[in-house]
Amino acid sequence: MAKEYDGRRLRLGAEVYTTSTQRQYEVTYRGGGLTISGRIAIPEGKGPFPAIVLAHGYIDPAYYVNGQGMTREREWFANNGYIALHVDYRNHAGSDDTALAERGVGEADMRMGYTEDVVNAVLALRAWDGPVDDDRMAVGGRSMGGGVVYNVLVAQPGLVDAGVVWAPVSSDAVDNYDRWIGSDPTRSDIVAALRRSHGLPKDDPEFWEGISARTYFDQISEPVLIHHGTLDDTCPIRWSRETARLMERDGVDVTLTEYPGEGHAFGPQFFASMERTGRFLARHVR
Template sequence: MQQPSQTPSPLPTVTPSPTLPPTATFTPTPTLHPLTIQSMRLRDYPGSEITFEEKLASGANYERYLVSYLSEGLKIFALMTIPFGEPPDGGFPVIIFNHGYIPPREYRPTERYVAYVNAFASRGYIVFRPDYRGHGNSEGEARGAYSNPDYTIDVLNAVASIKRYPRANPQKIGMWGHSMGGHITLRVMVTSGDVKAGVIWAGVVGSYEDLMYRWRPTPIPTLSTGGRRFTQQLVETYGSPQENPSFWESISPIMFVNQISGPLQLHHAVDDSVVPLYFSQRLYEAMQAAGQPVEFYTYPGDDHNIANSFSLAMQRSIEFFDRYLK
């Protein structure tokens, strides 16, 4: 694939990762940690039939609904759009929409990301936006996306559920993710083969070592309820990334892009103050090294939401999905 004209600037200089004192010891556990990609691949993600809970106001050329499905026995709600008219042969293409971090108690499925969803929906896609457990009316506890695989499991069950929907094309599923949703998107795409193309805006897509030591100004924000306690527990059990790199690589999706399910398009503001540009640069280089199709666009003078260049970034995203899903 021809690469975009915009390419990332050289990687920034980073401070070496801290190491444990020489006296530190660790004892690996006998079973796979649930965050490991191998463990994720061994799970089942059956999904369920989609239940239509409430009809919302229609868009210009699509219907909008609140729906629900099952994930590990939990009822998970989602926003779903469906184009007017008869689907093409095989069904409408689908975009699974993974939103970024929103405090679970503040989350509302019809608020925020409205323009994003509408842009994809108006172009003939079914858009399926899972709430994640513990968000809105979804059952379960919101424990975060980085310290356990819960939200990724919910999204994988969303994929399985939309594949059952008769008007959707199960062979033409794409995935979009922003910030935390970018982490989920990458994790899904190295776990399952169902997603044919992914677009990530300002994604938390570095390795866990990057998340621990190279996330500025505050490492691992909202990593879990326990914050840094979670990574300290992993260090105490498995050792630091320097002592036990194989474990930390085993839970980092970026280390598995040689087996990713489809091409990626990455977008990141140069001056993003929430998630560093470095993360997307790392993923771009990892995809290139693995010989995987990837595009990377940077936006000088923009913010975490790429608000100033929204129309351009969205146009590029739609064209990318059109290329691989239509």
């Protein structure tokens, strides 16, 4: 919340995908002293176009490739008249590595760095001289990226016009720690780094409350749309039900849409979720 952000210098790289309705390019931009890579989808036409910045879910950075994780969403948005900027995050693809990642504990900042990268992506897109409408912008994220979107909305209220998440992680940092870090013996290095730097949840609950988006839901000024499948065995739907309840309590304009029988990846009902997203953004990104 207290940081100053300087996202800038969005540059198009190689053209990687072309259809009759859109073109996609590799991109880089600068922010927070880092170069971050990504991929952008631009509709055919004159513009200016509304835009959405996309935050992908967890993929091991050792295997991640540029633009991976939200390919369907990126193409759908460009086909429907939105510029879609997919952020690779630091330590992914062509982005700069950070010191923590070089020591093998890149998740010890609880992915707050990814939040910074998405905020800077919005600013870089807004400063770009391409066909983007600076006044019509949203953020969207899947799974881990949904948590990044929550962080962006609470840390920088007013930055965008709306937020959309699919199958998001919990808005409580302790839930996410317990689910993917504390219970995983292969991540003992991250546990040790967190213990040294901050203390574990049982040792310093105040710190963990302080890095949980739900602590600051009363800061959110944008409408939020949450998509979640009832059979999600990666991010249980109870997390989104509790997030929506707490957002409503704090006065957020939030809509939770549940998809009976749908799992984490949104297979059969993916396009239904996108159509709802399109209607939601048509109301709020204008």
